[in-house]
Amino acid sequence: MTTLRQLEYLVTVVDTGSFTKAAEQLHVTQPALSHQIRALERSAGGPLLERLPRNVRLTSTGRAMIPHARAALADAYRAQCAARQAAGLEVGELQIATLYSITLGVLPAALRRWRQSYPDVGIRLFEHRHTDELTEAMYAGQADLAIGPQPTGWLGTLQPLGTEDFMVVVAADDPAAIGDTVSLADLADRSWVHYTPSHGLSDVLDIACTQAGFEPRIAIRTEQTAAAPALAAAGLGPALVPENILPASFDGHILRPNPPISRALTAYTRGRPDPLAAAFINLLS
Secondary structure, X not given: OOOHHHHHHHHHHHHHOOHHHHHHHHOOOHHHHHHHHHHHXXXXXXXXXXXXXXXXXXXXXXXXXXXXXXHHHHHHHHHHHXXXXXXXXXXXXXXXXXXXXXXHHOHHHHHHHHHHXXXXXXXXXXXXXXXXXXXXXXHOOOOOEEEEEOOOOOOOEEEEEEEEEEEXXXXXXXXXXXXOEEOHHHHOOOEEEEEOOOOHHHHHHHHHHHHOOXXXXXXXXXXXXXXXXXXXXXXXXXXXXXXXXXXXXXXXXXXXXXXXXXXEEEXXXXXXXXXXXXXXXHHHO
């Protein structure tokens, strides 16, 4: 029978890339670790790991098992927290998976209000670069709820939260820094402050420019959401950024796209949200 300990051993070997490092992290001997992995492989019906000279890699069977192993460990952790909470040993922890841009723009005000209402409940954030990465993490059991753009084909509970508006940012002395609105088509000949391809806002900019009839030239790419408006304000080119990440003292010029650019945000859980997750979703709504 597969045990949680065996699943923990498998996940740790994969995450560290080494039986030696995993044994050190788990405080067990390497032979004991290897024995448990072999037992898990017998239970699974085949090898889960390929032992390479300098590291290990998952086999196809291992790749099929690993997301379920992570989900089982996450569920076991939450079950332990719930039991300890019921026993009066702790007051609980809310685990939230989201995108970096949402942490920066949407969550601070919500978390401030949450802290006022639930001062003894811990918050743990898991931040991701892309919606697909966020959805995969939720399927793997990473957090109690996710906050982000609506996932495609989600089978769990989903609560619409509203829309997130985007603005075009340019330097204060930029030729486009006149008026309050701009058509993206008017910026077709400009080089843009873009995002790295793995960043979800890269897709947002590419789709918006495609709809305006052009492919954006790239002046610079950044992986940091907060860096994009700063780079645009420094004169490197226009940037498309969520309105809610712009500080009140921002020294660049902000233009509202015409037509508007926005995306729908949602909160979603794998099943019915537990009381803490439901309370946070209600606060966001």
